[in-house]
Amino acid sequence: MFNKIGAVILLVGDLKQSIEFYRDVLGMQLKQESEDWVEFSRGSSTVLALHPARRSRSKKTQKRAGMLVGFNVSDLQDVCNELENKKVKFYKKQSQEVFGKHAIIEDPDGHLISLVELSSKDEFSQIPYYHGFAPV
Numbered sequence: 001m002f003n004k005i006g007a008v009i010l011l012v013g014d015l016k017q018s019i020e021f022y023r024d025v026l027g028m029q030l031k032q033e034s035e036d037w038v039e040f041s042r043g044s045s046t047v048l049a050l051h052p053a054r055r056s057r058s059k060k061t062q063k064r065a066g067m068l069v070g071f072n073v074s075d076l077q078d079v080c081n082e083l084e085n086k087k088v089k090f091y092k093k094q095s096q097e098v099f100g101k102h103a104i105i106e107d108p109d110g111h112l113i114s115l116v117e118l119s120s121k122d123e124f125s126q127i128p129y130y131h132g133f134a135p136v
Helices: 015-025 076-085 126-131
Strands: 007-012 029-034 037-041 047-052 068-072 090-097 100-106 112-118
Touching: 007 015, 015 029, 015 037, 015 047, 076 090, 076 100, 076 112
Parallel strands: 007 047, 068 112
Antiparallel strands: 029 037, 037 047, 090 100, 100 112
16 A cells, blocks of 8 residues: 655644754754745655644644654764754764664753764564654
8 A cells, every 4th residue: 555655744833943953953954945844865766754833832742743753874972973063952962772773862852862973783684673653
């Protein structure tokens, strides 16, 4: 029925602030932008999209609504150092896990973003490393 995931869509409180975070802080490539829809892509067909949240929802109801966006990185220590220099809020500081190195940051709306540097072992498939990847 479904072929692939086309987009991960985050509802955000301040679209401009979120664009600056994902583009300028995280270095995502802006693919498309309109008044109420922004797409970022980084070498795959799946996009990370931003859409303004309805005004009636409070920021607290948007935060951590059961979704975690995850990015693989090649050198987590360098990435974390750069993000700390940019004053990004860390939900979980870098740690060593069975699947590799892992940290979790927050975007301006409090969405959690998981960063992982997988160990070189080929034995880790998506399911095992995502199992230890979540913040709970």
